[in-house]
Amino acid sequence: MAYHSFLLEPISCHAWNKDRTQIALCPNNHEVHIYKKDGTQWNRIHELKEHNGQVTGIDWATESNRIVTCGADRNAYVWTLKEGTWKPTLVILRINRAARCVKWSPKENKFAVGSGSRLISICYFEQENDWWVCKHIKKPIRSTILSLDWHPNNVLLAAGCCDFKCRVFSAYIKEVEEKPGPTPWGSKMPFGEMLFESSESGAADQTVAGAGGWVHGVCFSHSGNRLAWTSHDSTVSVAEGGKTSTVNSLRSETLPLLCVTFITENSIVAAGHDCYPVLFVYDGAKASLTFGGKLDVPKQAAQKGISARERFQNLDRRASETQSTEKDLNTLHKNSISQISVLEGGRNKCAKFCTTGMDGGMGIWDVKSLASAMKDLKIV
Amino acid sequence: MYSFISGDISQVAGRICCSKNKQKKREQHSQDLTLTTVINPPAILHCILNPPCTGNLMEALQAVLKNPPINTKNQNVKERAEGLVLKVLSAFKSSDIEKGVQSLDKNGVDLLMKYIYKGFERPSENSSAVLLLWHEKALAAGGVGSIVRVLTARKTV
Numbered sequence: 001m002a003y004h005s006f007l008l009e010p011i012s013c014h015a016w017n018k019d020r021t022q023i024a025l026c027p028n029n030h031e032v033h034i035y036k037k038d039g040t041q042w043n044r045i046h047e048l049k050e051h052n053g054q055v056t057g058i059d060w061a062t063e064s065n066r067i068v069t070c071g072a073d074r075n076a077y078v079w080t081l082k083e084g085t086w087k088p089t090l091v092i093l094r095i096n097r098a099a100r101c102v103k104w105s106p107k108e109n110k111f112a113v114g115s116g117s118r119l120i121s122i123c124y125f126e127q128e129n130d131w132w133v134c135k136h137i138k139k140p141i142r143s144t145i146l147s148l149d150w151h152p153n154n155v156l157l158a159a160g161c162c163d164f165k166c167r168v169f170s171a172y173i174k175e176v177e178e179k180p181g182p183t184p185w186g187s188k189m190p191f192g193e194m195l196f197e198s199s200e201s202g203a204a205d206q207t208v209a210g211a212g213g214w215v216h217g218v219c220f221s222h223s224g225n226r227l228a229w230t231s232h233d234s235t236v237s238v239a240e241g242g243k244t245s246t247v248n249s250l251r252s253e254t255l256p257l258l259c260v261t262f263i264t265e266n267s268i269v270a271a272g273h274d275c276y277p278v279l280f281v282y283d284g285a286k287a288s289l290t291f292g293g294k295l296d297v298p299k300q301a302a303q304k305g306i307s308a309r310e311r312f313q314n315l316d317r318r319a320s321e322t323q324s325t326e327k328d329l330n331t332l333h334k335n336s337i338s339q340i341s342v343l344e345g346g347r348n349k350c351a352k353f354c355t356t357g358m359d360g361g362m363g364i365w366d367v368k369s370l371a372s373a374m375k376d377l378k379i380v
Numbered sequence: 381m382y383s384f385i386s387g388d389i390s391q392v393a394g395r396i397c398c399s400k401n402k403q404k405k406r407e408q409h410s411q412d413l414t415l416t417t418v419i420n421p422p423a424i425l426h427c428i429l430n431p432p433c434t435g436n437l438m439e440a441l442q443a444v445l446k447n448p449p450i451n452t453k454n455q456n457v458k459e460r461a462e463g464l465v466l467k468v469l470s471a472f473k474s475s476d477i478e479k480g481v482q483s484l485d486k487n488g489v490d491l492l493m494k495y496i497y498k499g500f501e502r503p504s505e506n507s508s509a510v511l512l513l514w515h516e517k518a519l520a521a522g523g524v525g526s527i528v529r530v531l532t533a534r535k536t537v
Binding site for chain 1: 486490522523524525526528529532533534
């Protein structure tokens, strides 16, 4: 596990380049900084200043080497590297509230922006006018879109929203792509069609959870057949395409989780306000989701002896005899983790993943060493 | 005696929910009648507080947590339910609280947390102490997540 502290401010969002030598992140202000790895050091090589409001989302298109950023100033910019500097192109999103999250599609010919104006903007490049054009998905979204994720077929888009639901929409743009084949989520996919919506927690049926809070993070699995999302009521849910009734939620015992990703087809890693990543295992046959374990640096060995004077001092100050407070300081991150991204191996066989948080630090986690360090951790 | 509890609350809740379409006055009257005649507080209290009845307290807990008035907007029903739950919780001995919590499943623990916080809202002489004991055990079973679910729940008990 490697941990690097970039700043003292929270890192709002980050994105990696193709060979994972450069990271673009927003240090909680209007700029985007790109850091390059030199041995063990991280040096800032570029500063992208164009936004007038906080940059809320960054995504790096690895194949075409373009960065898209979106901000609280209701704009999005597509940056291309020309002669060693990044040049921005404005994209008019036609939204009247801040943009919240942005994601390139898998084929990188379009991107989606979620915003506070209760709609998703799907933007694609129109060759004739040399301009980025956007289309809106509005119905039936009732509140801010907090998170987005594309399905591997480049057409379906999952959106987590503040109206307590997670939905799958079709973002099929006929100008840039062919008609997609049928998927377990549906076969007719005109633009803006909603193919799946997570249901409200049932009235008499208390066993259906996962609908009581804002949906913070969504993630498709590698095959696209499974969708996982985390919600503000401390639940994690997984839905399988085609089987609308099997939404399996796990009420976790931790604080709400903010971000989630699949690391294999059956294992999910999520992290959030508890400052450590957590593993969940989904069993497709039994359709059940179970808690796999807490992934973090192992606790330090017992502290050295405390003198009598210290004991009384602690009693006076903290009403407890020991020096350390039980909570929290044993984790790698010292504040909530806000974003998690897969570094190596894809969502199928992830070998490394990276987390950034409100403590301005970035942690790189190695799956193999985690599995060997925690004996009863099973990553299926 | 305890079939009283398991049968009646579901009946009462059902009756209240079905009578949503009737006139408010009739609803109020019928609901008062059913609650007072059917539930019969003194008899239950008498049985709960007598030592030989402690074996049935687990059942009482399960029964009183069944069919919570989550969907009804009627404040009276909610208050009566809360009152009943509080009575059952207070009747437990401190050493039995942990066993009581263990006998509940995850949904039950979440529901118990909701009632505990509802009970905190209106403290009476002894209720806070009892509720705090229950809170400690329920927290050990449900974790911080159960409290988060109380805070984010849109339909309160």
